[in-house]
């Protein structure tokens with residue numbers, strides 16, 4: 001399942017190592033995540049669902065959905081899409097007897113509705129007392145995920161404190177740009193990202209970007225990530241911490257764990273939150289079957305690790321993400337049977353749609369997916385037409401031949417840290433969900449805490465870069481850096497972004513932004 | 525905006541065609557199929573001959589066929605794969621387009637031709653191919669086709 005050649009990406013695989021999956025040896029390459037290596041070796045069922053023991057595969061591949069949790073070297077509940085393989089690693093599936101692929105407890109899923117209709121667990125086995133206690137004990141054994149490790153892992157934990165002018169959380173285009181523009185004017189910057197690379201979503205985007213040449217349009221996403229990183233590394237006043245997961249913001253202290261072993265506290269004067277977004281899923285029958293993946297998850301597997309998600313995909317959603325993913329699948333030599341879109345029109349750019357249409361991929365507008373077929377993995381799908389009132393048109397069902405399904409129905413801001421910081425939040429559908437109120441300069445209601453990129457509202461990379469620029473410069477100026485030159489660049493940055501959003505595709509964003517501007521603008 | 529229901533342009537939605545004279549003149553000419561207002565402008569920015577008109581980044585590009593020299597600067601960078609170079613020479617038609625698939629193409633290769641809708645239109649021969657590494661892995665290739673097909677052929681794949 002590993003791709004040997006690709007028109008755009010050269011896959012640099014590390015040293016070959018062996019990991020053990022439920023005791024069996026699996027070939028892997030250094031630099032791959034556990035989930036990627038397992039997938040490449042044909043593993044599809046990664047876990048079992050909590051109550052009904054339904055099979056689950058990976059979904060997001062970026063550590064956000066928890067469907068890939070396994071026991072790694074004795075430690076339970078590890079998201080295997082976020083840990084990198086090491087020779088001799090022991091991996092076990094959890095919550096299943098004997099393992100996730102063949103789980104006897106899956107019988108519950110078959111029996112539950114017949115014997116225990118919804119709500120019946122409140123009434124059954126209540127008396128006599130001994131029965132209740134017996135059943136409770138058995139249920140407790142079955143409940144929960146994973147087993148607590150028998151002894152404490154023998155690692156040397158460390159603790160470090162650093163002082164910074166600006167702490168940036170997230171090293172995607174938004175965070176990188178914020179860090180660059182604060183550092184440029186002399187601020188001491190610390191950039192934290194949980195990945196072992198910088199670039200965020202950009203590193204799986206093999207296509208050339210839109211926008212203006214000034215904002216690197218016509219350049220591939222993967223190269224933009226490289227350019228931004230090089231830019232950042234020019235500055236001596238920047239401290240980059242990769243593999244650092246930020247879990248809290250306490251006042252102006254940003255707290256994270258570096259390399260799983262070090263507790264890190266950054267005492268910052270300003271904070272930029274640029275944590276990106278989560279992939280959404282869609283409700284349809286069997287949508288939890290292994291083989292139903294997030295579009296970004298498939299991109300990660302295919303464009304970062306060079307692993308084929310399957311042989312033939314169905315794409316749900318015709319926004320830019322769905323359209324671009326389709327093209328990328330074709331480039332990797334994988335068939336796409338169709339794109340379905342519930343709206344009467346294609347959601348993304350026409351030119352992206354035209355690219356795949358001319359290669360023979362049908363686009364069904366006003367269609368939806370009804371169900372995924374298969375027992376332990378996707379073996380096909382059924383789609384159907386929708387009428388004006390969004391009801392399924394009788395008799396329009398169509399079988400689709402596919403062995404995986406990509407859900408590309410949008411993203412939601414990854415906003416936990418904003419809540420933690422105490423920022424005022426608001427539900428703005430145009431921006432993708434709960435987003436922070438912010439000033440024109442992307443400062444939230446918490447003074448000194450800024451946002452940039454998808455976490456401030458789902459848009460795209462160019463906008464993320466522009467927002468990062470604004471937040472970064474403003475943060476630097478507010479600390480007394482930069483002088484007139486910075487002020488001028490800030491004005492220009494705000495204008496650039498306004499112009500960028502002036503077209504019909506920006507209308508929605510502008511409309512959403514109007515709902516979450518902070519009036520009490522902190523003037524400099 | 526019916527094209528957004530289908531994903532391809534029908535004849536009546538195509539931009540104006542270059543004149544017969546221009547098509548058969550010495551130099552090939554660009555034909556852009558990018559009708560929707562999107563925030564994108566690398567084609568405009570790359571043209572040194574002022575042949576592409578775009579007042580605002582969100583405007584669709586408009587080509588002045590008389591000014592276009594067929595230099596291919598815009599074709600190199602268009603992220604939408606929406607630009608085609610067309611030419612008629614000695615009664616034969618030539619279409620130059622972007623190509624990002626394996627196997628890479630070389631002069632002399634026989635390829636299948638596809639329409640905007642993905643219908644097969646027969647075969648053609650590659651008469652020129654820019655090496656992928658010369659353009660960040662987007663090849664530019666010219667395919668020789670029937671004269672009538674220069675406004676039909678929009679993709680090629682090696683047999």
Ligand SMILES: Cc1cc2nc3c(=O)[nH]c(=O)nc-3n(C[C@H](O)[C@H](O)[C@H](O)COP(=O)(O)OP(=O)(O)OC[C@H]3O[C@@H](n4cnc5c(N)ncnc54)[C@H](O)[C@@H]3O)c2cc1C
Pocket residue numbers: 169170171172173174175192193194195199200201202205208209210244245246247274275276277295296299320321322324325414452453454455459460461462463464
């Ligand atoms: C398929 C697809 C195609 C796209 N095509 C285009 C396109 O053509 N043009 C375009 O302009 N845009 C495109 N985009 C959109 C663009 O990639 C995103 O909008 C952009 O990456 C958002 O940038 P960001 O910095 O906000 O977030 P991200 O790129 O998501 O980066 C967030 C970073 O924060 C890190 N992080 C999150 N939480 C934590 C934490 N608690 N601790 C530490 N680190 C954390 C993450 O690891 C990640 O690296 C596309 C997106 C997708 C999915």
Ligand code: SF4
Pocket residue numbers: 554570571572573574575576587591592593594595596597598599
């Ligand atoms: S081919 Fe050259 S001259 Fe013609 S529009 Fe493109 S860049 Fe301009």
Ligand code: SF4
Pocket residue numbers: 351556558564565566567568584585601602603604605606607
């Ligand atoms: S570069 Fe391509 S996609 Fe962008 S506006 Fe020009 S023709 Fe359209």
Ligand code: FES
Pocket residue numbers: 035058059060061062063064065066067068069079080081082
């Ligand atoms: S958390 Fe690993 S696949 Fe989603």
